Amino acid sequence: MNTLKNTVAEAQQTALDPPTLRVESVQGARGDRVLFSSLSFGLSRGQLLHITGPNGCGKTTLLRILCGLLTPLEGMVRWHGHDIRGSASIHRRECTYIGHRDGLKAELTALENLQFNARMSGCRDNGVIDDSLRLLGLWEYQDLLVGHLSAGQRRRLALGRLLVKRAILWILDEPFTAIDVDGRDVIEAQLINHLQGDGIVVLTSHQALSHPQLRERCVTVSLQ
Amino acid sequence: MRFFRYFHRFSSPREFFRIAGSMIPWLAAATIVLLMIGLYLGLFVAPPDYQQGESYRIMFIHVPSAWMSLFVYMVMAGAAAIGLIWRIKLAHVMAMSSAPIGASFTFLALVTGSLWGKPMWGAWWVWDARLTSELILLFLYLGVMALYAAFEERRTAQRAAGILAIVGVVNVPIIHYSVMWWNTLHQGPTVSKFDAPSIHPSMLAPLLIMSVAFTVFYATVLLMRARWDVLDQEQRSNWVDEYLEQS
Amino acid sequence: MEGVPNNAVTAFTTIFRRDIKLALRHRSELINPLAFFVIVVSLFPLGLSTDSRTLLQIAPAVLWISALLATMLSLESIFRSDYEDGSLEQLVLSEHPLSVIVLGKVAAHWCTTGLLLTLISPALAISLAFPPQKLGILVWTLLLGTPTLSLIGSIGVALTVGLRRGGILLALLILPLYIPILIFGASAVDMSIDDLDVAGQLYLLAALLVLSLTLTPFATSAALRVTLE
Numbered sequence: 032m033n034t035l036k037n038t039v040a041e042a043q044q045t046a047l048d049p050p051t052l053r054v055e056s057v058q059g060a061r062g063d064r065v066l067f068s069s070l071s072f073g074l075s076r077g078q079l080l081h082i083t084g085p086n087g088c089g090k091t092t093l094l095r096i097l098c099g100l101l102t103p104l105e106g107m108v109r110w111h112g113h114d115i116r117g118s119a120s121i122h123r124r125e126c127t128y129i130g131h132r133d134g135l136k137a138e139l140t141a142l143e144n145l146q147f148n149a150r151m152s153g154c155r156d157n158g159v160i161d162d163s164l165r166l167l168g169l170w171e172y173q174d175l176l177v178g179h180l181s182a183g184q185r186r187r188l189a190l191g192r193l194l195v196k197r198a199i200l201w202i203l204d205e206p207f208t209a210i211d212v213d214g215r216d217v218i219e220a221q222l223i224n225h226l227q228g229d230g231i232v233v234l235t236s237h238q239a240l241s242h243p244q245l246r247e248r249c250v251t252v253s254l255q
Numbered sequence: 256m257r258f259f260r261y262f263h264r265f266s267s268p269r270e271f272f273r274i275a276g277s278m279i280p281w282l283a284a285a286t287i288v289l290l291m292i293g294l295y296l297g298l299f300v301a302p303p304d305y306q307q308g309e310s311y312r313i314m315f316i317h318v319p320s321a322w323m324s325l326f327v328y329m330v331m332a333g334a335a336a337i338g339l340i341w342r343i344k345l346a347h348v349m350a351m352s353s354a355p356i357g358a359s360f361t362f363l364a365l366v367t368g369s370l371w372g373k374p375m376w377g378a379w380w381v382w383d384a385r386l387t388s389e390l391i392l393l394f395l396y397l398g399v400m401a402l403y404a405a406f407e408e409r410r411t412a413q414r415a416a417g418i419l420a421i422v423g424v425v426n427v428p429i430i431h432y433s434v435m436w437w438n439t440l441h442q443g444p445t446v447s448k449f450d451a452p453s454i455h456p457s458m459l460a461p462l463l464i465m466s467v468a469f470t471v472f473y474a475t476v477l478l479m480r481a482r483w484d485v486l487d488q489e490q491r492s493n494w495v496d497e498y499l500e501q502s
Numbered sequence: 503m504e505g506v507p508n509n510a511v512t513a514f515t516t517i518f519r520r521d522i523k524l525a526l527r528h529r530s531e532l533i534n535p536l537a538f539f540v541i542v543v544s545l546f547p548l549g550l551s552t553d554s555r556t557l558l559q560i561a562p563a564v565l566w567i568s569a570l571l572a573t574m575l576s577l578e579s580i581f582r583s584d585y586e587d588g589s590l591e592q593l594v595l596s597e598h599p600l601s602v603i604v605l606g607k608v609a610a611h612w613c614t615t616g617l618l619l620t621l622i623s624p625a626l627a628i629s630l631a632f633p634p635q636k637l638g639i640l641v642w643t644l645l646l647g648t649p650t651l652s653l654i655g656s657i658g659v660a661l662t663v664g665l666r667r668g669g670i671l672l673a674l675l676i677l678p679l680y681i682p683i684l685i686f687g688a689s690a691v692d693m694s695i696d697d698l699d700v701a702g703q704l705y706l707l708a709a710l711l712v713l714s715l716t717l718t719p720f721a722t723s724a725a726l727r728v729t730l731e
Contacts, residue, residue, distance in 0.1 A: 062408050063491060100591055101731050124597040132588025138527040139520075150516045151596050192592075339724070394678040401674055405665050414728040415661050419675060422657055422721050426679050429710070433682035440689060 050075050052097070052200060052231060057106035059092040066092055067254055068105065076199070076229040079222065079245060081236065084254035090235040091131065091204055093254070097233055098128040098202045110200070127198040131205055133189035137178030141169050141188050144177055149195040163194040166217065182209040190218060193225075201225060203234040219245060266345045268485045269494045275478040282475040289468035297461035310374045314458075317367035319466040320360045321385070323473060324392055325427070327357030331399070332424035335417030345481075347413035348488065350420060351403055352480035356473055358396035364389050384438035388431050395423040409488060513598035514606040521610030525579075535576040535615050536622060542568040543626045554631035561630035562640075562691035568626075569619050569644060570651060570680055574673060576615045577655040580607055581663045581726070590663075591730055600726065601719035608649075608656045608719075616648030632695075639694040643687040646707040653711075653718040654679050660725035683710060 050073025058068040066089030074080055082090050095101040097108060099115050099122060107114045115122040135144045145160050154160075164170045167187040177185060186209050193201055201222075207215050219242045222232055226248050240246055297315035304311040331353040338346035368386050369379050380386075399416050406412035489495050525532055546564050547557060584590040593603050623644055624637045632640070658676040662668030690703035 065491075098595060100595065120597060123595055126595070128591070128595055130588055130591055132586075132591075134588035134592040136520075136524060136583075136587065136589060138524050143523075147516065147520050148592075151513060151593075151598070153512075153597075391678050391681060394674070398675040398678065401671055402661060405662070405668075405671055411664070411728060411731055415725065418657075418721060418725050418728065419661060422679070425717065426682075429682050430678070433685045437685045437689065 049073075051111060052233075053109040053112075054097070055106050055109065057093075057096060057103040057108065059089050059096055059101075060104055061089070061092060065104075070106070072250075072252065074231050074233070074250070076231060077226050077248060079226055079232040079234070079240075079249045081234060081240060081249050081251045082254060083235070083237075083251060088254040090254060094128070094130075094202050094204050094233065094235065097200075098126055099123065100128070125198050126200040126202060127193050127196050128202045129189055129192060129204060129206060131208070133185050134192075135177045135185055135188060138176060140174050140176055141180065141184075142173040144188060145191050145195060148192045152192075152196040152198075154195045154197075159195055163191045166194065166221075167191050168214065168217070183211055183214060186210050187214055190221075193221065199230055201230060201232045201234075203232065205235055205237070207236055207238060215241075266343055268345065268489045268492070271345055272482055272485050272494075272498070275482045279475060279478050279482075282471055282478065286468060286472040286475055289464060289471060293461050293464035293468050296457075296464065301457045301461055302455070307375070310371065313367050313371045315461055315465050317364060317371055318462060319469040320367065321364040321389060322466055323469050324357060324361035324364050324389065326470070327353050327360060327473060328392065328396070328420075328424060328427065331357060332420045335420045339414060339417055339421075344488070345485070347417060348481045348484045349477065350417055351413055352477055352484055354396055354400050354403065354416070354420075356476050356480070358393060358400060360469070360473075361389060361393045361396055365393065382438070384435045387438070388434045391430050391434070392427070395427070399423065510598055510602040513596070514602050514609075517593075517603050517606035518610050521607055522613065524583075525610065525614040531576075531579060532614055532618075535572040536618055538575060539568050539572040539619055539622070540626065542571065543630070547630070557630045558632065558695065561627060561632050562688045562695070564630065565623055565627060565640065566643075566647075566684055566688040566691065569616075569623065569648065570684060572619055573615055573648060573651045574655060574676060574680075576611070577652070577659045577672065577676070578663075578668070580611045580652075580656055581659050585663045585730075590726070594726055594730055600723035604656060604660075604719045604722045604726070605715075608652050608722075611656075612649050612652040616644070616652055620644040620648060636691075636694050639700060640691050642704060643690045643707060646704065646711055647683045647687040650683050650707070650711045650714045651680060653714040656722045657718055657725055660722045661729060663726075664729040683707065686710070 052074040054070060054072050056069045056071050059066045059070070070093070072080075082093060084090055092101065096103050099108075099119060102116065107116070109115070110118070110122045110125070113121075136147075139147070142160070142164065145163060149155070149160055161170075164173050167190065169184060169188060169191070172180060172184060177188065180188070186206070190203075190206060206218060210218065219240065223242065223244050225232060226245075240249060293315065298312055301312070303309050331350045334346045334350035334353065337343055338350060365386065368383075368389065372381055372383070372386070373379055399420050402419055403412045403416035406415060486495060486498075543564055546560060550556060550560065581590060584593065594600060596603065620641055623640060627637060627640055628634065655672075655676055658672045658679075659668075661675065662672050665671065686703045686706045690700040690707070693703070694700050
């Protein structure tokens with residue numbers, strides 16, 4: 032845990048802005064088992080946080096705390112300086128979470144799913160939806176029911192939520208699962224794009240990030 | 256301010272465990288004394304009823320347990336609300352420890368009601384409005400208990416069952432009045448045997464003493480249950496290890 | 503993208519239309535509660551008698567209890583599949599008030615269950631020797647009562663959706679809360695057969711509907727946030 036604080040502190044010195052996302056002595060637990068405690072760090076705009084660690088170390092728990100699905104037993108998460116429990120609506124508007132479940136309806140087509148996600152986040156521009164489908168390599172499959180897509184295609188479609196919502200904070204739980212090399216390159220390019228546009232990314236992934244531009248903006252946290 | 260500081264201290268699991276432990280013997284003693292006085296006055300001092308003879312004496316158990324069944328439900332829902340709003344663990348523990356006690360009072364009210372009803376109506380069960388309300392209240396208690404038992408994670412279980420208890424408390428008056436209305440519709444307005452038109456002071460005194468006795472009994476059992484629940488919940492803290500080593 | 507009104511109303515209609523579309527693509531799930539309703543009602547003449555006076559006597563209770571059970575068995579569809587595929591956590595994290603989303607989902611559920619049950623109830627009532635001129639009251643009570651059943655039921659589903667087997671538990675949680683609606687609904691139908699005034703019961707059913715419309719979305723949202731943790 033100490034090493035983690037140091038790396039984050041170093042990364043913060045290089046960043047100009049004060050941290051937009053701040054985690055203050057947070058404790059996470061599953062059942063009665065404490066997974067991590069007194070975890071503190073901050074993330075500024077343009078930074079990527081890569082959370083690593085063995086299975087069951089609390090990576091998903093931490094992500095669910097960051098997006099507000101889970102209330103930490105102790106400590107708090109601040110977004111723009113405010114506790115996310117108090118100012119939940121701003122945090123939710125500016126945050127997109129992609130969990131390990133895709134959140135897609137199998138009985139709707141790829142296009143309908145993406146349209147629904149776009150409408151719910153206030154995007155009515157069909158051009159954005161079309162562009163996202165092309166970018167994700169799903170243009171030819173847009174009228175297929177999601178139940179008929181492969182696992183990798185479904186994952187791509189789930190990540191399409193990032194492109195139609197345009198939030199500041201992206202929280203991604205194993206975004207590269209089931210995705211092929213091409214798809215991975217596309218997604219990494221989008222991550223770089225997002226970071227360059229002053230976005231923040233928090234992700235868990237078993238594989239190291241391959242792109243050099245991502246690595247230079249990346250802070251790694253290892254949960255034990 | 257001092258009150259809040261005291262309250263805060265009391266709500267820490269360790270302090271609660273200690274203070275509750277020292278209160279329980281006194282409350283238990285008070286329960287026994289009050290029950291003995293109440294039962295003596297009710298069973299030996301109070302005169303027989305001019306209509307119902309001796310059988311009315313079951314009222315000294317039935318009426319306090321019926322009161323308690325509602326009172327405990329209110330306490331449970333109130334504690335659950337406090338736990339949900341201010342995130343106080345101890346309030347959740349109190350709420351969930353109350354549920355089985357309240358269900359027992361409700362069950363006792365139903366059994367004594369049916370025993371009382373046998374000589375009155377000639378049947379063990381009649382769809383009397385109050386008995387029916389009491390039966391539905393038992394269902395509400397069982398729902399809270401079943402939901403609490405269904406979750407593996409204690410925190411989720413406490414909060415989910417707490418929400419159900421609050422939903423139930425909003426519905427209790429609605430259910431009560433709808434059942435009363437239904438009863439008058441189907442049986443015609445009959446004078447319920449449960450409300451004596453005017454109660455003699457010699458009957459009122461044991462009734463009130465029994466009610467106080469039941470309330471103190473509830474407090475005793477609540478603290479006992481909550482104490483063990485706190486111990487279980489905090490089993491990973493150091494003070495629990497220390498306590499278990501001592502005993 | 504900016505400048506487009508993105509308020510609670512669009513969230514409500516978006517979620518409502520999605521759920522209706524999903525229901526229409528799941529024809530069997532749409533028909534199952536209706537088939538259940540028909541079968542349960544037809545069991546009573548088979549188990550009791552075909553004497554029209556007996557049937558008429560039990561008709562209000564049979565129709566109401568069967569509609570209530572059919573609604574209860576269909577409740578899981580409000581949140582179950584959304585929970586399983588991860589859509590529910592996305593809805594909870596949406597920027598819109600969760601109570602509005604809940605209301606949209608419950609409205610879609612009612613349109614695909616309670617409303618359809620109400621529409622086929624006259625045919626079943628006739629089969630129980632119900633006087634045709636009194637069908638209006640039956641339809642009115644169901645129209646006012648079944649939305650309340652969906653609303654109250656949504657609290658129960660929200661509380662049990664995280665459990666692997668919540669079916670019987672759901673019944674235990676919800677049925678006691680359904681009692682007032684059953685009492686007013688069935689008695690209104692019963693009294694209307696005897697030409698008595700039933701405006702009181704209809705007002706009470708409407709009052710319960712308004713009350714649950716205002717309160718249950720908040721309870722359901724709170725329950726969803728707890729069970730999704």
